[in-house]
Structure formats: C-alpha cells, structure tokens
Amino acid sequence: MFEKPDVVSKTLRKRPSICLMCVAVLLMVGISQVDPGLLSGQSPTEQAKSKFIETFKLARAANEAGATNEELFGLARELNRALQIIGECNRLEQEGETAQAQKLAQDAISLLSNVESNATVLRTRSEQRVRWSRVLTYFVALVSAMLLAIAYYYGMEVYRRYRTAKTMSMTVKVISDGKQK
C-alpha cells in the first residue's frame, strides 16, 4: 500500500525541484507566522508608535468622511489613552525596564487594534450617511421643483375655469338715463 521511507527519500533525491518547493512553502509559512515588527527590526514601543499613527490616520479619515465630534469622542479618548501608555513605555525603556515596556507596548497595540476597527466602521457609516443625506437633499430639491410646477399648472387651470365661468355667467345690462334695467 505505502512506499517504504527509503523509496520516498530516493524519489526526493531524484526530484530536487520537489524539495526546493517544500522548503519554499515552509519558509513562506514561517514568515507569515512571524510578527511583522520583528522583521522590520522595530521595538514593541516603536511598533506601538507606528500603530498609533496609522490609527490616528483612520480616525482623521472618518472625520473627513463626515463623522461628528460626538462620534469621534470615544476614538479620541482611546487614542489619548494609547498615547499615555506609549509615553509610559518610553519612560520604562529609558529606565532599562524593557520587559515591562514591551508588555505595556503590547497592551497599547491591542488597544489601538480595537480603535482601528471602530474607526474603519465609523468611516464607512459616515460616508454612507453623508452620501444618503446628499442624495435626499437633491431629491427634495427635485420634488420641490416638480410640486411648484404642478401647483402652477393646476392653479392656473382652476383660475382659467373660474374666469371662464365668470365670463359665461355675465349678463347684459342696459343702462339708460342713469337707471339700470
């Protein structure tokens, strides 16, 4: 049923391309599992700072998309909390307490991840709200113009009928010597 191990190794020896592919796949899987911060050579505090900037950009994008101050208040509060933690990380790093600083930096990163997802949702929601409000405003403008035109048309129609009726009900009155007959 199954090939013996020595047969397998012989087969692999005969086909080095298979071995190379396996090594490449293993390498790729390994790289994908490694923390991107480690690859870039950044310390956790530096990673937290980069993450903070990225998150702030998302909050700003949400603001530009139409998010109000009330909606952004929570995001700003969390961003300021992350800034405080990053400041604490800097202080601990300067004092040589690297382990503690790393732990705090990880806390800041996870906090910022939450803020990031909230900012993305807020941006999408704000964009949709602004788009719909714009569509609605232009729709109201169109309907108002139509109503005005219809009101004019039927108003004039009614007025015309009134004038016709009034004209048709006119009677001839003869005035002689200053007396009506």
Next chain:
Amino acid sequence: MVNKSEYRRNSLTIFIISLIAFSALAYVTTTPRSREEFFQLYLLGSNRKLGGYFPDNNPNISLGTAIRWHVGVTNFMGSIQYVAIKFKLGNMSIPPPDETTLVPSPAPLVMEYQRVILDNETWEFPFEWKIVAATPKRDATSLVLNINGTIVETPGVVSTDARNFRMIIELWIYNPSTGTVEFGWVTGSQRRIAWLQVWFNVTSSRQ
C-alpha cells in the same frame, strides 16, 4: 385667453428655474463651508489668568520656588488633530523660533506633551515647575528643573550671573502629508507657527 399648452410651457419653465434654484440651495447646504484653519496656544498664570506667571509677579525666582502655569491649545482646524507641546529652556544667546523661516528654536527640549484633540476642543493642563539646582560653571550657571515631578537637567543652557533664562513653548502638529510631527501647521498653501516664551532670572534669595 391663455390656453392649456401655454400653461404647460410656463410650468415647464417654472420647473427648470426652480430645479436650478433648489439644486443650488442643496449644493450650498451639503457642501462644507471653507473657514480659516488655525490653532490657539495660550499660557495662563497660577490663577488661570493672564499675568501672575511668577509669585508676586517677580521674574527673579529662587531655588525651590514652585511656579504653576496653565498651558492650553484650542483646535480650530475643522478636523481631529494630533498635537504636541514642546517646552524648551533657552537663554539670551539661543535663538527663539524664527517667524520668517518657520524654524523651531534650537534650545534643548525639557518636556513634551502630546494629545489628540477634536475640532473646537481645548486641551489645557497644569505645568508646575521649580528650579532644583543652579550649577555654576566658571562665570555661567546651568539649571536642574523639576517639571511636573520629573527631574530635568539642562547642561547645555548656561547664563551669565544666572540671568535671562527663558522657557520657550512651541506647538507641533502631525502633518498627514509628510507623516511626521512638525513645528506649526499648514493651512491652504501657507505654513503657520505658534510659540510663546517667558523670561526669568535665578536668584539665591527672593529680590
């Protein structure tokens, strides 16, 4: 007498004119109005008023005298902003920020505070400091400060007879187009800066 087809023509004209007018109105209401974008940076004394920056309004301060200021910044940029307030210790020879070239002061940084502030929001915080030590070096003096509980040494800033020191406060803003925190901010095509300074002398006893 006006006939029906004339009414139709007139109502079509009214429809087109009112559609143009209402669309213009819709455009005005949905388009955000452009306004002047700026920051306001201010410094208040211990009573949160202009003046009273030193005890008895005497800028000759002795070692250990606690000084309390309130520093604030208001965001009028129309969007959320990431700001930093940098405190630098200068003397007579170290230049302040340059209003023409918009270059920050080369004085050494003694403290920095950062914050994300919303549009129309004011961020104000107390700034308490005192001179812990004044170290004489030949005919000059350098200072050791305690700022909000943190000890800061500034050996690079010396002054003859311990006179004419100044605390320089600079407003730095995150610029999304460059991706860095920069001195001042960009509005339209212009770059603006905001900074403050307070002069003081150091004495062995109150004068």
